[in-house]
Amino acid sequence: xxxxxxxxxxxxxxxxxxxxxxxxxxxxxxxxxxxxxxxxxxxxxxxxxxxxxxxxxxxxxxxxxxxxxxxxxxxxxxxxxxxxxxxxxxxxxxxxxxxxxxxxxxxxxxxxxxxxxxxxxxxxxxxxxxxxxxxxxxxxxxxxxxxxxxxxxxxxxxxxxxxxxxxxxxxxxxxxxxxxxxxxxxxxxxxxxxxxxxxxxxxxxxxxxxxxxxxxxxxxxxxxxxxxxxxxxxxxxxxxxxxxxxxxxxxxxxxxxxxxxxxxxxxxxxxxxxxxxxxxxxxx
Amino acid sequence: xxxxxxxxxxxxxxxxxxxxxxxxxxxxxxxxxxxxxxxxxxxxxxxxxxxxxxxxxxxxxxxxxxxxxxxxxxxxxxxxxxxxxxxxxxxxxxxxxxxxxxxxxxxxxxxxxxxxxxxxxxxxxxxxxxxxxxxxxxxxxxxxxxxxxxxxxxxx
Ligand SMILES: Cc1cc2nc3c(=O)[nH]c(=O)nc-3n(C[C@H](O)[C@H](O)[C@H](O)COP(=O)(O)OP(=O)(O)OC[C@H]3O[C@@H](n4cnc5c(N)ncnc54)[C@H](O)[C@@H]3O)c2cc1C
Ligand code: FES
Ligand code: FES
Numbered sequence: 001x002x003x004x005x006x007x008x009x010x011x012x013x014x015x016x017x018x019x020x021x022x023x024x025x026x027x028x029x030x031x032x033x034x035x036x037x038x039x040x041x042x043x044x045x046x047x048x049x050x051x052x053x054x055x056x057x058x059x060x061x062x063x064x065x066x067x068x069x070x071x072x073x074x075x076x077x078x079x080x081x082x083x084x085x086x087x088x089x090x091x092x093x094x095x096x097x098x099x100x101x102x103x104x105x106x107x108x109x110x111x112x113x114x115x116x117x118x119x120x121x122x123x124x125x126x127x128x129x130x131x132x133x134x135x136x137x138x139x140x141x142x143x144x145x146x147x148x149x150x151x152x153x154x155x156x157x158x159x160x161x162x163x164x165x166x167x168x169x170x171x172x173x174x175x176x177x178x179x180x181x182x183x184x185x186x187x188x189x190x191x192x193x194x195x196x197x198x199x200x201x202x203x204x205x206x207x208x209x210x211x212x213x214x215x216x217x218x219x220x221x222x223x224x225x226x227x228x229x230x231x232x233x234x235x236x237x238x239x240x241x242x243x244x245x246x247x248x249x250x251x252x253x254x255x256x257x258x259x260x261x262x263x264x265x266x267x268x269x270x271x272x273x274x275x276x277x278x279x280x281x282x283x284x
Numbered sequence: 285x286x287x288x289x290x291x292x293x294x295x296x297x298x299x300x301x302x303x304x305x306x307x308x309x310x311x312x313x314x315x316x317x318x319x320x321x322x323x324x325x326x327x328x329x330x331x332x333x334x335x336x337x338x339x340x341x342x343x344x345x346x347x348x349x350x351x352x353x354x355x356x357x358x359x360x361x362x363x364x365x366x367x368x369x370x371x372x373x374x375x376x377x378x379x380x381x382x383x384x385x386x387x388x389x390x391x392x393x394x395x396x397x398x399x400x401x402x403x404x405x406x407x408x409x410x411x412x413x414x415x416x417x418x419x420x421x422x423x424x425x426x427x428x429x430x431x432x433x434x435x436x437x438x439x440x
Contacts, residue, residue, distance in 0.1 A: 001307075001326040001327070001345075002305060002307075003305045004305070005303070005304075005305055006304055006305060007285070007304070008287065008304035008348070008350050010350070010351075010353070028351075031346060031347060031348070031351070032328070032346065035328075035346050035347070035348070036327065036328050036346060038305075039307075039326070039327070048304070050350075050351060052351065076340070099416075099417065100331070100416040100417025100418075101341055101395060101398055101399070101414055101416070101417055102331060102334055102341050102342050102343045102395065102417045103328070103343075103417060105340040105341060105342050106340070106342050106346075106347065187329070188329075189416065
């Protein structure tokens with residue numbers, strides 16, 4: 001369980017970090033995914049650039065009807081920030097479902113999205129929130145919609161030399177209810193299936209429905225058909241069930257030791273139903 | 285190639301030259317000689333290696349010692365106060381038989397402290413969720429939960 005040797009640098013500014021990463025340095029954030037891989041020697045970076053000491057990546061602030069969260073915010077920061085709990089409760093609730101206290105104390109939002117584990121929790125919420133990811137390199141900065149950021153298992157649109165520097169989520173308007181429901185793999189705590197629902201109900205009718213799904217296939221996604229089935233409805237039990245049944249429609253579900261493809265799809269419908277029901281109960 | 289790190293452990297300053305790949309748990313046990321923190325799995329799952337770094341409970345088998353440079357670390361050896369009076373989580377584990385073989389105990393104590401520091405009167409469910417990252421092969425957890433409850437009571 002001893003990693004290969006590597007060079008280690010811990011820059012204090014983003015500028016220096018981006019220069020080192022541009023030269024091929026490998027970012028190290030909370031280390032909750034990278035260090036286990038290095039110990040198993042599935043990863044053997046030659047130069048680790050520890051971005052954990054860069055204070056400019058550590059902030060949570062509100063601007064222009066959105067929350068801007070620096071990449072270094074830990075899962076615990078996200079789960080406990082009064083601003084996120086109050087204005088984007090779906091993200092805080094989701095963070096609280098990740099791993100355990102010790103993992104949440106070190107793992108970061110930026111590291112989790114960059115890693116793009118197919119069973120990670122955040123992607124479901126970020127899909128439902130239509131979040132934006134800010135990617136910065138030594139020479140450029142761009143903002144990417146979450147749907148374009150996550151490409152496949154452990155694959156994102158991050159280019160070499162780029163860092164995830166910020167995640168942007170909306171401030172929830174009133175009348176919107178949200179919920180994240182997860183079926184976890186008991187040993188690791190990762191999601192076998194996780195569904196985030198975000199629903200707005202006005203004058204008794206659903207006007208906006210967003211459903212993000214993780215764990216089912218190699219990539220997180222928005223369940224567009226289930227969303228469409230909810231819009232215009234009051235949200236009766238039968239309507240919820242009918243929408244939830246569409247959550248895996250057209251998705252090629254993955255299969256592994258823990259769950260077959262068929263079982264994953266079954267769970268997805270079940271957990272979607274729960275997430276929609278709880279989200280609706282919170283729309284008041 | 286080694287790098288120099290300076291840390292404060294249980295109130296005492298230390299400076300050492302370490303290889304970047306040295307894990308914090310190996311640093312604590314083998315370099316500093318504090319063997320209270322245990323290595324159960326070395327794969328981030330059992331929590332036996334839990335220590336506090338700048339007030340946050342972490343798994344020291346999943347952090348490099350160089351990442352802790354400049355930090356203040358608290359290990360199980362530092363839980364009791366200077367006069368030797370045990371911390372209330374230690375009292376709780378003692379009184380409620382929160383251990384059998386004791387292997388998981390250092391980590392259980394450290395995470396229990398974190399649970400109570402953040403939430404002085406947790407429900408049983410909150411305690412069990414808080415202990416999620418720590419495995420015990422002996423007790424069946426019941427007495428550990430009772431120990432944390434006793435410690436919570438002692439704190440109010
Ligand atoms: C026991 C255990 C249980 C866990 N359970 C869960 C769970 O239930 N749900 C869940 O979602 N996750 C879980 N995780 C993973 C955890 O959430 C990690 O924190 C997360 O996947 C990675 O974040 P990190 O900050 O630790 O990144 P690191 O491990 O430091 O980095 C991960 C990868 O991202 C790259 N990287 C890091 N930061 C950036 C950045 N800002 N820009 C570009 N690239 C970057 C690194 O180079 C590396 O390739 C668990 C981990 C452990 C050890
Ligand atoms: S030894 Fe660190 S978690 Fe098991
Ligand atoms: S008391 Fe033996 S492992 Fe917990």
